[in-house]
Amino acid sequence: MKCPHCPDTFTPNWTAQGVGSDPDTEGSWQLSWTNCPSCSRLIVRLTDRWNREGRRGVKSERLVYPTIPIPVVPEEVDEPFSQEFKEAAATLGISPTASAALSRRLLQHLLREKGGVKHSKLVSEIKELREKNILPATLSDDLDSVRQVGNFAAHPIKNTETEAVADVEEGEAEWLLELLHDLLVAFFVAPAKRRARRDSLIRSWRLLARNRCRSPASGNSGRLRREVRARDQLSRPQCRNYQLAFCAAGGTTYA
Numbered sequence: 402m403k404c405p406h407c408p409d410t411f412t413p414n415w416t417a418q419g420v421g422s423d424p425d426t427e428g429s430w431q432l433s434w435t436n437c438p439s440c441s442r443l444i445v446r447l448t449d450r451w452n453r454e455g456r457r458g459v460k461s462e463r464l465v466y467p468t469i470p471i472p473v474v475p476e477e478v479d480e481p482f483s484q485e486f487k488e489a490a491a492t493l494g495i496s497p498t499a500s501a502a503l504s505r506r507l508l509q510h511l512l513r514e515k516g517g518v519k520h521s522k523l524v525s526e527i528k529e530l531r532e533k534n535i536l537p538a539t540l541s542d543d544l545d546s547v548r549q550v551g552n553f554a555a556h557p558i559k560n561t562e563t564e565a566v567a568d569v570e571e572g573e574a575e576w577l578l579e580l581l582h583d584l585l586v587a588f589f590v591a592p593a594k595r596r597a598r599r600d601s602l603i604r605s606w607r608l609l610a611r612n613r614c615r616s617p618a619s620g621n622s623g624r625l626r627r628e629v630r631a632r633d634q635l636s637r638p639q640c641r642n643y644q645l646a647f648c649a650a651g652g653t654t655y656a
């Protein structure tokens with residue numbers, strides 16, 4: 402789960418204590434608590450469990466302490482995605498079912514706008530994005546787990562109407578937020594870092610070309626490549642790619 406106090410994610414080791422039952426609950430209330438291993442802060446949640454005809458489930462679950470988790474959204478994430486994530490995170494402590502609905506809506510928004518998938522049912526859109534192979538393999542597998550974690554077989558409305566408020570499985574709302582956070586990093590933060598690195602290397606090529614190798618015919622092109630490779634610790638293919646980018650950006654050709 403994502404720690405509501407700090408930006409870290411951890412596997413919680415909940416200690417649970419039954420509180421009692423009430424005719425309205427068809428089950429019992431349970432209080433559980435854990436500590437974040439990173440910041441050591443206490444996290445407490447209250448769960449309303451149902452128990453019918455030998456089957457058990459979670460009717461509702463809310464964070465009791467802290468009451469509202471602190472959403473941490475990377476600064477590279479554009480609007481409205483950043484705001485939609487904050488809303489889903491802020492709602493978690495009040496209503497996991499509402500938070501999960503907001504998360505599913507944001508997930509679909511991301512798949513369509515950043516993943517470029519055709520508008521369809523959520524599971525089909527996830528399948529289409531996975532087939533594009535643009536996400537890291539582990540994240541792509543996590544995305545595929547949305548329907549299992551959310552038990553879509555029992556709640557098909559989650560697939561057809563993503564914003565619908567439907568029963569959540571235990572831990573589903575928190576898991577959706579973690580997945581969304583990783584997707585936001587993949588769609589916004591990673592490309593921004595690559596862009597910054599590419600721009601910096603093109604500037605390096607320009608500077609070195611201006612200072613050291615005014616005449617390509619003088620045989621200095623090999624030295625230029627070696628200097629850039631050593632300075633920026635590039636592999637040979639990376640060096641070649643950045644050199645091509647440099648040329649495409651209007652630099653002198655050093656083939």
Ligand SMILES: [Zn+2]
Pocket residue numbers: 404405406407408409437438439440441442
């Ligand atoms: Zn923490």
